[in-house]
Amino acid sequence: xxxxxxxxxxxxxxxxxxxxxxxxxxxxxxxxxxxxxxxxxxxxxxxxxxxxxxxxxxxxxxxxxxxxxxxxxxxxxxxxxxxxxxxxxxxxxxxxxxxxxxxxxxxxxxxxxxxxxxxxxxxxxxxxxxxxxxxxxxxxxxxxxxxxxxxxxxxxxxxxxxxxxxxxxxxxxxxxxxxxxxxxxxxxxxxxxxxxxxx
Numbered sequence: 001x002x003x004x005x006x007x008x009x010x011x012x013x014x015x016x017x018x019x020x021x022x023x024x025x026x027x028x029x030x031x032x033x034x035x036x037x038x039x040x041x042x043x044x045x046x047x048x049x050x051x052x053x054x055x056x057x058x059x060x061x062x063x064x065x066x067x068x069x070x071x072x073x074x075x076x077x078x079x080x081x082x083x084x085x086x087x088x089x090x091x092x093x094x095x096x097x098x099x100x101x102x103x104x105x106x107x108x109x110x111x112x113x114x115x116x117x118x119x120x121x122x123x124x125x126x127x128x129x130x131x132x133x134x135x136x137x138x139x140x141x142x143x144x145x146x147x148x149x150x151x152x153x154x155x156x157x158x159x160x161x162x163x164x165x166x167x168x169x170x171x172x173x174x175x176x177x178x179x180x181x182x183x184x185x186x187x188x189x190x191x192x193x194x195x196x197x198x199x
Contacts, residue, residue, distance in 0.1 A: 020183025036074035073147035086189035105139035131155035
């Protein structure tokens with residue numbers, strides 16, 4: 001039975017039919033995301049059991065707490081990623097708050113996009129994320145490696161791109177990762193990214 005701390009996988013099946021990202025890739029990816037949700041719940045349950053039994057200082061407890069950051073961030077980053085995709089056509093309006101913030105931070109939308117795309121093709125597994133500093137409103141692109149490595153404390157994720165192999169390898173050869181990055185941009189829900197801005 002689920003308790004108040006249990007998470008439920010969100011339904012992103014409306015994303016079927018994206019350009020350049022196949023339904024097969026989406027189905028595989030959604031299955032992986034569901035695994036992060038399940039593991040987050042299992043870890044939270046086991047940590048609570050250990051704590052209730054007075055074993056909060058045990059090595060098992062410590063290792064589970066370390067693992068929780070990976071699973072929890074895997075769940076959340078996937079929700080942000082799927083949440084900023086659309087199966088329809090979407091363009092970044094030049095007068096939107098997001099476009100203006102990008103220009104203020106990077107000089108132009110083109111300069112930002114080029115930098116974001118380059119981050120997306122960094123060798124290795126990870127994520128490309130456009131973050132906003134909530135104190136200054138400034139935007140910056142970042143590489144996140146293993147879900148919990150590279151997140152900037154307090155920064156707000158505005159646009160999230162998964163570049164782990166499971167996000168693109170069924171559709172593209174390893175050397176064609178830039179084609180996946182281009183396909184990602186074809187499917188961005190700019191209105192969702194715009195709504196994430198804090199200021």
